[in-house]
Amino acid sequence: MSKITLMHDLKPDRPDLSPPLPAILMLLPVLFYLSAVGSVGFGALCLMKIKQAQADEQREIDGEQTATRMRTTLLAEQKVIDDTHMKAKEVETWMRSTKPLMEIVAAVVNSVKTGNTLSSLRLTRSAEKPDHVDMRMEINSGGTIQQQETVQALVKAGLQTFRDDIVSPDKNDRNGAVTYTTTLVKAANTEE
Amino acid sequence: MNTKHFACVLLAVVIFGFFYGASTLNQKWDSAVTATEDAAARHTLKKQEQALTQGALDFTRRETAAHRKYLEMWRPRFEQSGTSEATAKNEFSRMLKRFPSLVQFNNTTSAPVENKDMAFVNRRVASSVKLEGDAEKAVQFLASIEREMPTSRISVMEIRKGQRGNAVELDLSVEVPLLASPPPPAK
Numbered sequence: 440m441s442k443i444t445l446m447h448d449l450k451p452d453r454p455d456l457s458p459p460l461p462a463i464l465m466l467l468p469v470l471f472y473l474s475a476v477g478s479v480g481f482g483a484l485c486l487m488k489i490k491q492a493q494a495d496e497q498r499e500i501d502g503e504q505t506a507t508r509m510r511t512t513l514l515a516e517q518k519v520i521d522d523t524h525m526k527a528k529e530v531e532t533w534m535r536s537t538k539p540l541m542e543i544v545a546a547v548v549n550s551v552k553t554g555n556t557l558s559s560l561r562l563t564r565s566a567e568k569p570d571h572v573d574m575r576m577e578i579n580s581g582g583t584i585q586q587q588e589t590v591q592a593l594v595k596a597g598l599q600t601f602r603d604d605i606v607s608p609d610k611n612d613r614n615g616a617v618t619y620t621t622t623l624v625k626a627a628n629t630e631e
Numbered sequence: 632m633n634t635k636h637f638a639c640v641l642l643a644v645v646i647f648g649f650f651y652g653a654s655t656l657n658q659k660w661d662s663a664v665t666a667t668e669d670a671a672a673r674h675t676l677k678k679q680e681q682a683l684t685q686g687a688l689d690f691t692r693r694e695t696a697a698h699r700k701y702l703e704m705w706r707p708r709f710e711q712s713g714t715s716e717a718t719a720k721n722e723f724s725r726m727l728k729r730f731p732s733l734v735q736f737n738n739t740t741s742a743p744v745e746n747k748d749m750a751f752v753n754r755r756v757a758s759s760v761k762l763e764g765d766a767e768k769a770v771q772f773l774a775s776i777e778r779e780m781p782t783s784r785i786s787v788m789e790i791r792k793g794q795r796g797n798a799v800e801l802d803l804s805v806e807v808p809l810l811a812s813p814p815p816p817a818k
Contacts, residue, residue, distance in 0.1 A: 457633040467642050478649035485656035492663035499670035506677035513684045517691060524695040526751040527702035533752050533808055534705065537784040539777040544770065544790070561789040566746070566755075566806075569784070579792075 536569025542596055543572065543623060550592035555581030558616075572623040582607065582614040589619070598623045708782045709752065712807050716743055716756050719807035722780065723758040730772045733764035733801075743809055754809040757786065762801040763793055769801045776805060783807045 540562050547560055556579040563573045578585050583605065590600055600621040607617045632640075712719050720740045727735060738761075743754040762769060769790065776783060787804035 474649040527698035559791040
C-alpha cells in the first residue's frame with residue numbers, strides 16, 4: 440500500500456462546499472499583518488510621546504507654580520513698600536506742618552527799634568493749613584513805623600505777609616499803639 | 632454567510648480594532664500635547680505677570696527710596712512720642728521741668744484728636760500751658776521745644792509783657808503726634 444493511498448484513506452478529498460472568495464479579499468490578511476505591526480509601533484510611539492508630554496506638562500505646571508509663588512512674594516514686598524511709603528508721606532506731611540516759629544519770633548523781636556515796645560505777639564497755625572501762620576502783634580509804641588520795620592524783617596527772613604490788617608485807635612499818630620494782624624507764609628524762593 | 636465570509640468579517644473587525652486603538656492613542660497624544668501647550672501658555676503668562684510685578688516693584692522701590700529713607704530718619708523721633716497720651720504728656724512735662732524759673736499755670740493736656748486722612752500718624756494731643764518768667768528763659772524754652780521735640784507742633788503761642796521789668800507771660804499750645812497702635816499679634 441502506498442503512502443498516498445493511505446492518506447487518501449484517512450483524509451479523502453472533499454469537494455468545496457462554498458464558492459471561493461473574491462480575489463480582492465486576499466488583501467485582508469496582508470492588511471491584518473500590516474495593521475498589527477503598525478498599530479503596535481504607533482502605539483509604542485504614542486505612549487512614549489504621551490509620557491514625554493505629561494513630563495513636559497508637569498514641568499510647566501511646576502514652573503507656573505514657582506512663578507505664582509514668586510509673584511506672591513513680590514506682591515507682599517510691594518505691599519510693605521507701599522505701606523512704608525504711605526507712612527513716609529504722612530510723616531512728611533506732619534513734619535511740613537511743624538516748621539519752627541522761632542525764626543518768626545526772632546525776626547519780630549529783633550525788628551523792634553530802641554524805644555518802641557510790643558505788648559504782645561501771638562502766632563497760631565491750624566492743622567488744616569499748617570503752612571499759614573496767623574500773626575497778631577500789638578505794638579505799644581512805635582506805631583505803623585515799627586509795623587513796617589517788622590514786615591521788612593519778616594520779608595528778610597524769607598516770609599511773605601498777606602491779609603494784612605492794621606487797627607489803630609488814633610489814625611493820625613504814626614508812633615502810637617497799633618494792632619497788626621497778618622498771615623505769614625514761607626516765600627516760594629526760600630523753600631527747602 | 633459561510634465560514635469564509637465570517638472569517639473575513641472577523642479579520643476586518645480585528646483590523647478595525649487596531650485602527651481604533653491607534654486612533655484612541657493618537658487622540659490621547661493630542662490631548663497630552665494640548666495640555667502641555669496650555670500649561671506652557673499659563674506658565675508664560677505667569678512669568679510675564681511676575682516680570683511685570685518685579686518691574687513695578689523695582690520702580691516703586693526706586694521712586695520711594697527717598698521717602699522711605701526720610702521715614703527711617705524720623706521714625707525714632709515719632710516713636711519717642713509713642714502711641715499713648717501719657718507718653719506725649721510726659722515728654723512735654725520733662726521739658727517744662729528743665730526750666731524751673733518759669734512759673735507754670737494751667738498745664739493741661741487734651742484728649743487725643745484724630746488727624747484727618749492719616750492712618751499712621753493718626754492722632755495728636757495738645758498740651759497747653761501758661762508760663763510766666765524771664766523773657767530770655769521763655770525764648771530759650773521755646774527754642775528747646777522746637778529743637779528737642781522736633782516732631783511737635785506749636786499751634787498757638789502768645790507772648791505778652793509781664794508784670795515786672797523783663798518778665799513775660801507765655802501762652803503755649805504744643806501738639807504732639809501719636810502713632811497708630813500696632814495691631815495685636817495674631818493668636
